[in-house]
Amino acid sequence: xxxxxxxxxxxxxxxxxxxxxxxxxxxxxxxxxxxxxxxxxxxxxxxxxxxxxxxxxxxxxxxxxxxxxxxxxxxxxxxxxxxxxxxxxxxxxxxxxxxxxxxxxxxxxxxxxxxxxxxxxxxxxx
Numbered sequence: 001x002x003x004x005x006x007x008x009x010x011x012x013x014x015x016x017x018x019x020x021x022x023x024x025x026x027x028x029x030x031x032x033x034x035x036x037x038x039x040x041x042x043x044x045x046x047x048x049x050x051x052x053x054x055x056x057x058x059x060x061x062x063x064x065x066x067x068x069x070x071x072x073x074x075x076x077x078x079x080x081x082x083x084x085x086x087x088x089x090x091x092x093x094x095x096x097x098x099x100x101x102x103x104x105x106x107x108x109x110x111x112x113x114x115x116x117x118x119x120x121x122x123x124x125x126x
Contacts, residue, residue, distance in 0.1 A: 009120030022095030047108025
């Protein structure tokens with residue numbers, strides 16, 4: 001049973017843009033918060049952006065001003081618009097649901113989320 005399905009990953013050059021999508025099942029979408037995480041080879045999974053049920057957001061400092069998380073309640077989908085991508089942004093990106101009720105730095109901690117998608121790969125080249 002697919003609960004969270006990501007798409008939109010791909011290969012871009014530095015400075016390029018991608019838009020990731022995550023379609024969630026009803027129960028997963030209508031929980032407290034959803035978020036995007038990423039994990040590069042040999043590194044720990046890190047929170048990138050989180051969005052609460054009423055659209056409050058929180059971002060990793062290194063992506064502020066470049067990434068935007070949003071949600072479309074009509075289609076149970078959250079998005080991550082990524083602009084001005086750098087080599088450091090290359091990673092597997094995961095969608096997660098069931099996070100904290102309030103969007104704060106805790107909303108970017110992986111252990112706060114019980115449900116995860118399979119991920120979509122983002123590759124950035126110079």
